[in-house]
Amino acid sequence: MQTIEVSDDIVFAYTDSGLPPKDDYLTVIVLHGHTFHSGTFRRMTDAARGLGYRLIVPNRRLYPGSTPYTPTEIAALQPGTSLEIYTHTLEQQGLYLLEFVDGVTQVHGLENVAVAGWSSGALFLTLIAGAIAQVPEEVRSRLKVHVRALILWDPASVMHGFAMPSTGDWQTPLFDERLSPAARIHTFTEWVTGYFPHPALESRRFESIILAPVPNPPRVRTMKDATPEEFAGMVDLSAADRGDSSVGDETFWPTTRALTQRILFRKEVRNLWGARASFAMIYGEASVVNVIWAVWQIEAMGEKSGMPMKVKKIPGANHFPMIDDILSLFEAINSCVED
Structure with missing residues (x-):
């Protein structure tokens, strides 16, 4: 892995697929999710050059090779902190990551x-999108020239403050306290890597979303036959308790929802990025309930604001197209860039 240092001595480690064999190519910078870090994108990284793309995946803070949160930052992101401190700390992470984008x-x-x-x-x-207002004009000018798209990919409802309607007795396995910690991880992994044949996504009705794995799914879940070594190279289970889970705590939902609205659907923010940068969203049509629900809420925000995002559905894909549907994923990302 390579590294780049940004302000406040923060270091980000990242993987890079390298130069494709052509001059006119798109570089895709991907921010990974919870638990699953840059190692999750290894197959996509290996395939990128041959498909004519360059893929760069930094490890967010808390994950291997990158600077962990300070004790002060960890405390600021815990339930019970003031919303002002929580918001400031989150926005600072967006600034660091924007500096990484500019640096790389x-x-x-x-x-x-x-x-x-x-x-x-x-x-x-x-948060990166919002941080454009915090950087010097020199940095902003560079970003406006080179960044062609800002893409939400399979957003998680809990991280954007979208409470789901009642699901009865069902809970997201990672947060189901009826399960032991070990059982939560196992059940969550089987659930999040599954395929969900939602029957009527166009309805935007919660009742049409399948919550739990079904018998005889349309495809075998991702990584079903992964070796322990392969799986270990994709995850860091310790990051959750060191600050990554608390960011999406229910007490912060009104704040993260307001941030999503204020940043993504604010004319001033889009103007700062310039006309070349599209605001877009892609998702797998067979992804988990938390993703489908978040997509619908964000789509509704865009419609209400009069500033909709480009939205691209990846047919048949689940939450892990970087492993199972690499070509379709790159094509979806590329469609967000094309005018």
Whole structure:
């Protein structure tokens, strides 16, 4: 892994697929999600050059090779902190990541860049979008030239403050306290990597979303036959308790929802990014309930604001197209860039 240092001595480690065998290529910078770090994108990284793309995946703070949160930052992101301190700390993470985007663009001479945030990383992508107002004009000018798209990819409802309607006795396995900690991880992994044949997504009716794995799913879940070594190379289970889970705590939902609205659907923010940068969202049509619900809420926000996002559905894909549907994923990202 390579590293880049940004302000306040913060270091981000990242993987880079390298130069494709052509001059006119798109670089995709992806922010990973909760637990699953840059190692999750290894197959996508290996495939990128052959498909004509460059893929760069930084590890967010708390994950291998990157600077962990300070004790002060960890405390600021815990339930019970003041919302002002929580918001300031979150926005600071967006600024650090925006500095990473600018830094890696300069170091590698990148011309055309799409920045995507996957799963929980979609909140950090949102924070990057808002941080454009905090950087000097010199940095802003560079970003306006090179960044062609800001993409929410399979956003997680809990990270954007979207409470779901009642699901009866069902809970997201990672937060189901009826399960032991070990059982939560196992059950969550089987659930989040599954395929869900939602029957009527166009209805935007919660009742049409399948919550739990079904018998005889349309495809075998991702990584079903992964070796323990392969799985270990994708995850860091310790990051959750060191600050990554608390960011999406229910007490912060009104704040993260307001941030999503204020950043993504504010004319001043979009103007700062310039006309070349599209605000977009992609998702797998067979992804988990938390993703489908978040997509619908964000779509509704865009419609209400009069500033809709480009939305691209990946047919048949679940939450892990970076493993199972790499070509379709790159094509979806590329469609967010094309005018």
